[in-house]
Amino acid sequence: MSLNPVTPDFADTLREALPQAAFRPLTPAYLEEPRGRYQGQGGLVLAPADTDQVATILRACNAARVGVVPFGGGTGLVGGQVMPDGPAAVILSLERMNSITVLPEENVALAGAGAVLANVQADAAGADRLFPLSLASEGSARIGGLLATNAGGVNVLRYGNARDLCLGVEAVLADGSVLHGLTRLRKDNTGYDLRNLLIGSEGTLGIITAAALKLHPRPVATGAALIVVDSPLAALELLAMAGRRIGPGLSAFELIGRMGLEFLAETMPDIRQPFAARPDWMVLIDLGLGQGQDPAGELDALFSEAAEAGLVSDGIIAQSGAQHAALWQLRESIPEANRHIxxxxxxxxxxxxxxxxxxxxxxxxxxxxxxxxxxxxxxxxxxxxxxxxxxxxxxxxxxxxxxxxxxxxxxxxxxxxxxxxxxxxxxxxxxxxVADLEQYGDPTKLAAMRAIKAALDPAGILNPGAVLRAGAQGAATAGFAPRR
Known part of the structure; x- marks a missing residue:
């Protein structure tokens, strides 16, 4: 089923239905992605202020068979936020839907899809709570896009992916109907879990407009160490040892190779190198412990046990908040160094x-x-x-x-x-x-995905060409027969 481009008449129809504030100029910021592999194109940029306006836009686009490309913070690394070809689409930016309400007594935050992750973290911290989703782009990544891609980050070991940090979502489907799923319930066995269907669907099944997010108690004591290991196998054995010793207090366990430090030295020389001679392999360990516990002491004991086992040879244990931050700055700067190279x-x-x-x-x-x-x-x-x-x-x-x-x-x-x-x-x-999913994905799963896409977005207007090849959603409507 073919789509139509945005035309002047279609734009005029939307201007009659939406306030002028919803319209944005088509600037390069909406057409670029961080790795520079795709140059997007579009016919109209819309930034709705609320869910009703999103519903109005999708009803109009569905009726006219005009594609819609959802746009969050623009930080995605697989081109899901830009459409390089096809009929000029509506770029739907959620940037204005950025409200945040923290309910500390419930350990919940209600956030609009356009809320920036760092702002959610800060508001949670202001209520002495933790929203643990953390990644390098948190200063610009937005909640809607993070849920749409089921983002991970450095704290998945302890807290899970974005999916695990979400209780409910409000979303608008392709025909403009609103899914009122903004529940704050921890238990709700009332049929199919549409929340988890939409999370990770990359805007191809519906547009997430708001979410109820899980908050956690803030660890009373935190610690970090950068430890030199003999090999990735030794790092894996150290991970098991840390799990036995520290249990759920282990928040992150990051592997870092020598090349990462070399790239930092080459492109970001102001970042202090941790060792005089760069080791081949290191791990960055982060702990979050409770009242009366000593993270530095736990890390020191772990290092001693690992040294006796021949797994580690050197290390730095943070003795202050500044040292803790410096170790994480080192890790979080590696992707930026990669981009420079x-x-x-x-x-x-x-x-x-x-x-x-x-x-x-x-x-x-x-x-x-x-x-x-x-x-x-x-x-x-x-x-x-x-x-x-x-x-x-x-x-x-x-x-x-x-x-x-x-x-x-x-x-x-x-x-x-x-x-x-x-x-x-x-x-x-x-x-x-997309081609990788077709090559390596389970055929039955792919057929089921195409059937779901056809049921929820029969005209194929939602993020055309992302996840499933454009026009492929009709390939499995007759059943889930495996295809290769």
């Missing part, structure tokens, strides 16, 4: 924990057969999520490697799939990984 190909993958050491060895060897690369492997070891990014050799530019990009990604993703992993751990599918 310019990746040939970036991979957001997850693997069974036990497969990670072998994957790192085998992937490096396989890529060496393709070309001369620098590999920056880092990420959330505690939940099995690696950012396995491939860069040009020193002194060479990214453009030289363009002919190899497909082979590089195919090599990495094939190995991930063979080892029982996922080629999209926390960034989503967007437009970048």
């Amino acid at each position: 310019g990746a040939v190909a970036s991979h957001d993958v997850s693997l069974p924990l036990g497969a990670i050491p072998d994957f790192i060895i085998q992937a490096g060897a396989a890529l060496a057969q393709i070309g001369d690369f620098r590999i920056n492997c880092f990420g959330h070891l505690g939940d099995g999520n690696l950012h396995y990014n491939i860069f040009p050799a020193a002194g060479r530019g990214r453009a030289e490697y363009d002919p190899l990009r497909s082979a590089v990604t195919g090599c990495v993703h094939d190995l991930v799939h063979e080892m029982g992993g996922s080629v999209s751990a926390e960034h989503g599918i967007g437009r970048l990984k």
Whole structure:
């Protein structure tokens, strides 16, 4: 079923139905994505102020068969927020729907889809609560987009993904009907869980307009340590040891490779390097403990036990809040350093924990057969999520490697799939990984996804070309017969 472009007559129809404040100029900010792989296009940018206005927009777009591209903070890394081709669509920005209400007695925050993550964190902290979703783009990423992509971040080990931090959502479906699911209930067994269907659907099944978010008590005592490990296998053994010793107080366990420190030295020299000689592998451990507990003491005891087992050789344990922040600044600056270097190909993958050491060895060897690369492997070891990014050799530019990009990604993703992993751990599918989903996804699951898309968005107006190939939603309406 084909879509129609935004026309002057269609724009005039919306101008009669919406206040002038809902209209935004079509600036480059709405057409770009951080990695520069896609240049978006669109016919009209709308920034509604409330759910009723979103419903008005979707009713009009559905009737006219005009596509709608939802836009949050623009921080997505798989092209889900930009549409590079097809009929010019409406870009629907949720930026004005940014209200935040904290209910500390319920450990709940009600947030509009346009609320910036850092603001939700700050408002929760102001009520002595914690909203633990944390990632590098939290100063601009918005709640609607974070839920739409089921974002992860550094605290998944303890608190889960965005899905695990959401009690309910309000959303507008393709025909303009409103799903009033903004429940604050912890238990609600009243049929299909549409909340979890919409979370992670990347705006292809409905537009999330607000969410009820879970808050947590703020840890009384926090601590962090950057510890040198002999290998990824040693890091995995240290993770198990930390889990036994510390239990639920273990908030984050991040793997960092030497290449990350080298890129920081090359592109961000003001960031202090933690060790005189850069080690091959490190882990950043973060703790959040209760009253009367001593995080630095726990980390020191962990280091001693690990040293006796031959797993670690050096380390830094934060002795102050400033040192704690400095260790995390180091970790959170690595993605920015990567952007300065310019990746040939970036991979957001997850693997069974036990497969990670072998994957790192085998992937490096396989890529060496393709070309001369620098590999920056880092990420959330505690939940099995690696950012396995491939860069040009020193002194060479990214453009030289363009002919190899497909082979590089195919090599990495094939190995991930063979080892029982996922080629999209926390960034989503967007437009970048549509073909990967078709290649590696379970055929029955894909058929079910297409049937759900056809039922909820029969005209295919919602984020066309994201997650499922444009026009593919009708492929399974006759049943869930596997297709290859």
